Amino acid sequence: MNLILFGAQGSGKGTQSQLLQERLRLKPCASGDLLREAISKGTPLGQAAKPYYDRGDLVPDELVIGMILEQMRELGDRNGVILDGFPRTIAQARQLDASLARQGQRIDAAVYLEVPREVLLDRLAHRYICRAAGHVWNTKTHPPRVEGVCDFDGSELYQRSDDTAEKIAHRLDIFFSETIRLTDFYAAQGKLAHIDGTSEPETVYAHILASLGQLGVLEGTSYPRQQASGQ
Ligand code: ADP
Numbered sequence: 264m265n266l267i268l269f270g271a272q273g274s275g276k277g278t279q280s281q282l283l284q285e286r287l288r289l290k291p292c293a294s295g296d297l298l299r300e301a302i303s304k305g306t307p308l309g310q311a312a313k314p315y316y317d318r319g320d321l322v323p324d325e326l327v328i329g330m331i332l333e334q335m336r337e338l339g340d341r342n343g344v345i346l347d348g349f350p351r352t353i354a355q356a357r358q359l360d361a362s363l364a365r366q367g368q369r370i371d372a373a374v375y376l377e378v379p380r381e382v383l384l385d386r387l388a389h390r391y392i393c394r395a396a397g398h399v400w401n402t403k404t405h406p407p408r409v410e411g412v413c414d415f416d417g418s419e420l421y422q423r424s425d426d427t428a429e430k431i432a433h434r435l436d437i438f439f440s441e442t443i444r445l446t447d448f449y450a451a452q453g454k455l456a457h458i459d460g461t462s463e464p465e466t467v468y469a470h471i472l473a474s475l476g477q478l479g480v481l482e483g484t485s486y487p488r489q490q491a492s493g494q
Pocket of ligand 1: 271272273294295296298315316317319320321322323324327347348349350351352355425434
């Protein structure tokens with residue numbers, strides 16, 4: 264099963280992606296993480312993407328699409344992938360459909376996590392990420408045991424370079440003017456799972472699962488059996 268997870272910055276995609284990876288055995292494919300890795304390594308892609316990333320602008324399609332398709336090929340996982348942060352535009356969504364069709368694959372469902380802008384702004388202002396593995400913490404709602412240190416791996420926590428108030432506002436504007444249009448695109452394909460992202464993570468996850476069930480995309484996965492046997 265290939266899933267798309269989309270929602271504005273701070274909508275909880277990272278948390279839900281983690282749960283979906285663990286429980287549905289999907290491989291993650293997160294455009295933002297791939298770009299940050301390319302930028303920190305200084306690869307040609309990273310160098311080309313950096314100015315856009317630093318401004319909080321979308322990185323041009325031709326850079327991002329190639330990167331995602333390559334990553335999906337490398338993952339080549341039978342169980343499927345979870346796309347996080349891609350596609351963000353209708354053009355990217357169309358290209359993704361076309362490329363997957365050429366490989367005999369498809370997107371099965373697109374999960375939209377809806378969270379109001381005021382809640383997002385508050386969540387993002389308190390967001391910290393760990394250096395070692397990108398674990399996400401929130402100093403207000405989900406603080407680490409020791410301030411500034413990741414509970415999981417002991418690495419330092421930092422705020423992302425694009426998580427300043429001004430850049431957050433800019434990225435949210437792009438989301439609500441551009442990326443939000445994906446809801447109509449995937450609804451027209453009968454693949455949209457529209458989820459309220461304001462509840463607790465486990466509740467949001469349960470709603471995602473119920474929605475995927477309704478869309479009929481859990482059939483043929485090993486998910487229900489694994490749950491029943493408590494694995
Ligand atoms: P957020 O959702 O909080 O903006 P991400 O880590 O998903 O965080 O993305 C960070 C930045 O990476 C974006 O602001 C943009 O510059 C770039 N980026 C990520 N995904 C895409 C994409 N699909 N198309 C264009 N640019 C992207």
